[in-house]
Structures are given as structure tokens and as C-alpha cells.
Amino acid sequence: MFLVYKNFPQLSDEERVNMKVPRDMDDAKALGKVLSKYKDTFYVQVLVAYFTTYIFLQTFAIPGSIFLSILSGFLYPFPLALFLVCLCSGLGASFCYMLSYLVGRPVVYKYLTEKAIKWSQQVERHREHLINYIIFLRITPFLPNWFINITSPVINVPLKVFFIGTFLGVAPPSFVAIKAGTTLYQLTTAGEAVSWNSVFILMILAVLSILPAIFQKKLKQKFE
Numbered sequence: 001m002f003l004v005y006k007n008f009p010q011l012s013d014e015e016r017v018n019m020k021v022p023r024d025m026d027d028a029k030a031l032g033k034v035l036s037k038y039k040d041t042f043y044v045q046v047l048v049a050y051f052t053t054y055i056f057l058q059t060f061a062i063p064g065s066i067f068l069s070i071l072s073g074f075l076y077p078f079p080l081a082l083f084l085v086c087l088c089s090g091l092g093a094s095f096c097y098m099l100s101y102l103v104g105r106p107v108v109y110k111y112l113t114e115k116a117i118k119w120s121q122q123v124e125r126h127r128e129h130l131i132n133y134i135i136f137l138r139i140t141p142f143l144p145n146w147f148i149n150i151t152s153p154v155i156n157v158p159l160k161v162f163f164i165g166t167f168l169g170v171a172p173p174s175f176v177a178i179k180a181g182t183t184l185y186q187l188t189t190a191g192e193a194v195s196w197n198s199v200f201i202l203m204i205l206a207v208l209s210i211l212p213a214i215f216q217k218k219l220k221q222k223f224e
Contacts, residue, residue, distance in 0.1 A: 001056055004049045009042045021057065022067035032074050039075060050075070051088060058092020059099065061146040065089070069174050073181020081181070085174040090167035093149045097162055101153035108154045115147065120155040130157065134165025139172050 011019060011034070018030035039046045050068065057065045065088075072081035100108070108116050126133035134157070137143050152162050 001052060004045075004052050008045055008049060009038050021053065021062070021064040022071070023064060025067070028067040028071055032071050035071070035075055046075075051084065054085070054088035055092040055095065058089060058149075059095040061096060061149065065092075066177060069177035070181040073178035075181075078178060078182075081178045082171065082174060085178065086167050086171050089170040089174070090163050093145070093166045094159060094163045096146075096149040097153050097159060100150045104150050105154055108151055112147070112151060116151045116154060119143065119147075119151060123155050123157060130161050131165045131168075134162060135169035138166055138169025 008019075015034045015037075018027075018034050020027065020031070022028040022031050035046050035050070050072070054065060054068050056062070057068070068088075069085050072085055075081070076084065123130065123133070134148075137148060138145070153159075
């Protein structure tokens with residue numbers, strides 16, 4: 001993050017104030033204004049700054065990535081924005097996973113024991129189709145993302161499965177946020193990025209993600 005800051009274009013005092021992790025839509029709009037000004041001339045620097053900041057937030061479970069997802073729709077063409085958000089989410093969550101694997105076990109055992117045990121039971125139940133289950137959890141709000149990231153290594157979710165499930169699972173909600181980013185300056189809160197239509201679509205996608213697991217289980221029971 002320090003290197004990104006040092007290699008970023010020279011900013012005015014007003015622009016430097018707005019170069020911060022957005023906490024609300026006003027911050028996101030101000031940051032979007034600064035980045036869009038320099039995006040064409042310093043394309044690589046702006047892209048690397050976005051990429052690094054998003055991963056940093058995800059790695060240390062710092063709030064604000066939703067605003068960066070919205071911002072990507074304002075700054076970049078939709079296909080690139082969607083790939084960026086999915087890749088950043090997958091890498092950042094995986095780094096958080098590895099950090100938890102190295103130093104987070106005592107925290108999980110001490111403060112999240114009951115929830116971790118319950119989720120561990122769910123993971124064992126869906127072990128044969130774990131990618132589908134991770135995708136389902138990423139689409140739906142049943143478990144917070146930070147909880148999934150921190151507890152997954154403790155309950156033996158494989159890193160490869162975790163990354164793929166996260167990369168694919170964040171795509172549908174990111175689709176909604178990125179589309180909202182195309183009208184960034186019309187938004188006043190992050191909640192406005194989500195409509196009832198988008199919620200309905202997300203629910204359908206969540207059901208579709210878990211259907212293969214359900215059918216597999218039914219077939220297994222039938223032939224047994």
C-alpha cells in the first residue's frame with residue numbers, strides 16, 4: 001500500500017483528502033472523481049491502486065469493499081470490472097484464509113467456538129459438493145464473509161475450493177454493485193444499489209447454485 005501511494009500521480013491538497021477508503025457514498029463519489037481524472041493518463045497506476053486496496057481490505061476484513069465494487073462499475077467497462085472484483089475478492093479472501101490459518105485459530109476457538117462448530121457440521125454435510133455450498137454462501141447473506149474467511153481454514157475447507165467458490169460466488173452480488181456504479185452520482189447510499197429485482201435474481205441464482213448438490217443427494221439416496 002505504501003508503494004502504491006508513493007507511485008501514484010502527484011495530487012492536489014483537495015484530491016489527497018479524498019484519496020481514502022470510502023465509508024459512504026459521498027466518499028465513493030469523491031474518490032471516483034479523483035480516480036477518473038487520472039485513469040486515462042495513469043491507467044496502470046490507478047488499476048494497481050484499485051487492485052491492491054481491494055485486496056488489502058479483504059485480507060484484513062476491513063469494511064469498504066462494497067463501495068469499491070460500486071466504484072469499479074464507474075471506472076471500468078463491465079467485463080473488466082466484474083473480473084477485477086471477483087479476482088480481488090477471491091485473492092483477498094484467500095489471503096485472509098491463510099492469515100487465519102497461521103494466527104487465527106486461537107481467536108476462532110476462543111470467541112467463535114459455537115458458530116464455528118455449527119458451520120463445521122454444515123461443511124461436513126456438504127463435503128462432496130463444497131464448491132456449490134461456498135458459492136451459495138457467498139451469494140446469500142446467511143453468514144458474514146469475514147466469518148467464512150476466518151473459520152474456513154480451521155474447519156478444513158481446502159484453499160483451492162475456497163478460492164474457486166469465492167471467485168464464482170461473489171459474481172452475482174458484484175454484478176448488482178457494478179451495474180449500480182454506472183449511475184454512481186445518482187446514488188446516495190449503498191442500499192440504493194440493491195433493488196427488489198436484483199434481490200429476486202440473487203435468490204434464484206443462490207437456489208441454482210445449490211441444486212446440483214440437492215439432486216446428487218437425492219440420487220445417492222435413491223440408489224442406496
